[in-house]
Amino acid sequence: MEDVINMRVDDGYQEGEEIQVVAFRLGNEEYAVDILYVQEIIRLLNITRVPRSAQHIEGVVNLRGSIIPIANLHSRFNLQLSDNQDDKRIIVFKFDEVQVGIIVDEVSEVLRIHQNDIEAADKVYGTLEADHIKGIAKVGERLLILLDLAKIFEAGW
Amino acid sequence: MKMDMSQYLGVFLEESKEHLGNLNEQLLNLEKNPGNLAALNEIFRAAHTLKGMSSTMGFEDLADLTHHLEDVLSDLKEGLLQPDTYVVDTLFQCLDRVQSIISQIESNGSAEYNNQDLIAILNSIKNQNYTGDIQLIEDKQKPATAQTEEPSIELDFNEYELTVMEEAACKNYQIVAIRVAVDPGSLMKSVRAFMVFKVLEEDSEVIKSIPAVTDLEDGKFDETFDVVVITKTPLPVLIDRLEHISEIRVDSSHLVNIDQLPLHRDDIDVMKSDQKTTEQVDTKRNHKIKQTVRVDIDRLDNLMNLVGELVMHKGRLGQIASNRRIVELNETIEQIDRISTDLQSVVMKVRMVPIEQVFNRFPRMVRDLAKELNKEIEFIMEGKETELDRTVIDEIGDPLIHLLRNAIDHGLESPSVRTQKGKPRIGTIILRARHEGNSVFIEVEDDGAGIQIERVKNKAVAKGIITAKEAEEMTAEQAVDLLFSPGFSTAENITDVSGRGVGLDVVKSKIESLNGEIQVDSKPGQGTKFVVKLPLTLAIIQALMVAVRDEIYAIPLSTVNETTMLSSEDIRLIQNQEVIVLRGNVLPLYRLDSLLEVPGETVSDESYVVVVYKGNKQIGLVVDRLIGQQEIVIKSLGKVLAGTPGIAGAIVAGDGNVRLILDIDTLF
Numbered sequence: 001m002e003d004v005i006n007m008r009v010d011d012g013y014q015e016g017e018e019i020q021v022v023a024f025r026l027g028n029e030e031y032a033v034d035i036l037y038v039q040e041i042i043r044l045l046n047i048t049r050v051p052r053s054a055q056h057i058e059g060v061v062n063l064r065g066s067i068i069p070i071a072n073l074h075s076r077f078n079l080q081l082s083d084n085q086d087d088k089r090i091i092v093f094k095f096d097e098v099q100v101g102i103i104v105d106e107v108s109e110v111l112r113i114h115q116n117d118i119e120a121a122d123k124v125y126g127t128l129e130a131d132h133i134k135g136i137a138k139v140g141e142r143l144l145i146l147l148d149l150a151k152i153f154e155a156g157w
Numbered sequence: 158m159k160m161d162m163s164q165y166l167g168v169f170l171e172e173s174k175e176h177l178g179n180l181n182e183q184l185l186n187l188e189k190n191p192g193n194l195a196a197l198n199e200i201f202r203a204a205h206t207l208k209g210m211s212s213t214m215g216f217e218d219l220a221d222l223t224h225h226l227e228d229v230l231s232d233l234k235e236g237l238l239q240p241d242t243y244v245v246d247t248l249f250q251c252l253d254r255v256q257s258i259i260s261q262i263e264s265n266g267s268a269e270y271n272n273q274d275l276i277a278i279l280n281s282i283k284n285q286n287y288t289g290d291i292q293l294i295e296d297k298q299k300p301a302t303a304q305t306e307e308p309s310i311e312l313d314f315n316e317y318e319l320t321v322m323e324e325a326a327c328k329n330y331q332i333v334a335i336r337v338a339v340d341p342g343s344l345m346k347s348v349r350a351f352m353v354f355k356v357l358e359e360d361s362e363v364i365k366s367i368p369a370v371t372d373l374e375d376g377k378f379d380e381t382f383d384v385v386v387i388t389k390t391p392l393p394v395l396i397d398r399l400e401h402i403s404e405i406r407v408d409s410s411h412l413v414n415i416d417q418l419p420l421h422r423d424d425i426d427v428m429k430s431d432q433k434t435t436e437q438v439d440t441k442r443n444h445k446i447k448q449t450v451r452v453d454i455d456r457l458d459n460l461m462n463l464v465g466e467l468v469m470h471k472g473r474l475g476q477i478a479s480n481r482r483i484v485e486l487n488e489t490i491e492q493i494d495r496i497s498t499d500l501q502s503v504v505m506k507v508r509m510v511p512i513e514q515v516f517n518r519f520p521r522m523v524r525d526l527a528k529e530l531n532k533e534i535e536f537i538m539e540g541k542e543t544e545l546d547r548t549v550i551d552e553i554g555d556p557l558i559h560l561l562r563n564a565i566d567h568g569l570e571s572p573s574v575r576t577q578k579g580k581p582r583i584g585t586i587i588l589r590a591r592h593e594g595n596s597v598f599i600e601v602e603d604d605g606a607g608i609q610i611e612r613v614k615n616k617a618v619a620k621g622i623i624t625a626k627e628a629e630e631m632t633a634e635q636a637v638d639l640l641f642s643p644g645f646s647t648a649e650n651i652t653d654v655s656g657r658g659v660g661l662d663v664v665k666s667k668i669e670s671l672n673g674e675i676q677v678d679s680k681p682g683q684g685t686k687f688v689v690k691l692p693l694t695l696a697i698i699q700a701l702m703v704a705v706r707d708e709i710y711a712i713p714l715s716t717v718n719e720t721t722m723l724s725s726e727d728i729r730l731i732q733n734q735e736v737i738v739l740r741g742n743v744l745p746l747y748r749l750d751s752l753l754e755v756p757g758e759t760v761s762d763e764s765y766v767v768v769v770y771k772g773n774k775q776i777g778l779v780v781d782r783l784i785g786q787q788e789i790v791i792k793s794l795g796k797v798l799a800g801t802p803g804i805a806g807a808i809v810a811g812d813g814n815v816r817l818i819l820d821i822d823t824l825f
Contacts, residue, residue, distance in 0.1 A: 048815040051753035065462030
């Protein structure tokens, strides 16, 4: 887990104008979430299917005795799952005492992103999906989709 | 600047409820035994703490009320006042007020209450603007004069009584003072006195008696006693009625003119010195207070999770040791095994609380109800120390209150009916808790009239729950079960106490939601016993583990009736519904794999039927394999997945995987 955390501390920005995010890959797209919501990143555990739950709920896992639901954003965002099982991780989020994990194809790094580098979502997306997206962050040549976790949690996944 | 106290609110509420419970309990003790200084000290201490806490938290109204309460209590402690009925009743009223203030704080976070009414009464008590037991001394000195100069009866009233009388006068009631004499040869003076009250209270209100009612009931009076009555019945009629009671004579009586009543202040020096000596004896008996720490229940849950996890990893360690054949490791693993088992049982025990917490509020409730319904009750509690899981304790209070109310209201007969039937006039209600195996039994037993089967049946027919024909064929047991059907209430006249439409069916469903059972045992004329059986903890249940293709599910054993093997030729089709005939009963079959849309194909042709209860119907669930019976620790699925139909929760299996618990009620 340690190898993915690659802090870029000295990038010349002022404190407060930037946010730290965890960047990860879903299919061929790169996403990022505010690090404040991330509780931990774990390797893939045995996921138990929950019958009759919503389509994008993959199942539940046992995380040190707590039962945590695992969501599958691939099916939610219509993305292809990668075949490489080794790089797959579960990012566990915590928001208002509710824990949810999502399966990602790869966790790439922890980044600092300046507010100026974030484009508002509605410029890029249609109205529907923009609900769950805070904006698009430009990091060098890369484009990261910034997820609005608070909204996803409030919508009840 | 005001400090933010909100973080202490939880602690405040919890502790004040505890103190309130304590106050109620000790006040009851004091009422039973007015000389009990230990109880008085305890009351004083609890009230004092309550006052301190509420003023720290900034609940001024509460602090103000408890401050005045404390004043009176302090005088009681000093022996300046006597805990007579009036004082004790006032104290109870104050506790009720404190209770409602606290509930308001609990729901709103703050409370504003105008307590001036109670404070005025408390002040009047403190200033001894009232009479009560104090009057006793004087009374004994005065009969000589009272008897020679006939009609006038010497009376002193406190402010409260004066207000009551003023109000009564406004409404054209007359206030009558009566001196009643009991035949000197009477063996049961207290019973005679009680009958006087009984007759008076038919259509009048007794606002004062000298000596106090409690003393009269104990027979602590000479040949006469005085009562002041508010009534509309003409005085001669009243006297006539009273004289019909054997061994009772009305010595004198007159109307009271409230304008001419003096306020009374008494000299109580005699009492004071008397009281001091007993107090000195009592202060020596100091209380031992158990040391406790309050812990958030979530932390305990967390601790339990971690211990569970530890046990699981210990299992893995054992596997490694046996795979690699490391003998030295085995010894250590055995040690860890022992320690973790101990740890698990300690953590379980930490969550257990004595049922006393729930029981403690009952004596007060029973006392109040008994007064309200004019019944005489001896209330006995047994097994207060029986321990139950905290989660069960929190839920069991309401059903028990309901059962007790039932026993008092419907179960016990009124004293006069009881004497007619040759029973002791004081009814007995026993609340009993005990352990048995993995369950706790709580019994509510009364020695009342018992359940009258015919009346139950008639009522059920009248309410359309059953038909007249069904009623005829019904056994007594089935009829008793009718009590638990929704919308049933046998009380002939709906009282304030029970029969409010919330019936035993609610009690039953509550207990069943706690994985418990309720049974009734009733003997006509001898009484009724409700037996509630509860699991020690909600968190652990027995379950049957079953496999469907590659998935494993747990079915709570409480819903399982039996299991049987299924061969394909047994299955028949009725209107496209698969059924089997099991010992003459037609059983509809549901295949778990299609109900739960389990992926994959069923390979084996062997399968099993698990016969489960859904309500009172039986249903066969088809599964591939039976794995066995297990004790499982239920975990919640969390907010996101809560309410998924057919799934009651999850468990962590021995291999660390999550398994789901089926909820039979919502599965179909």
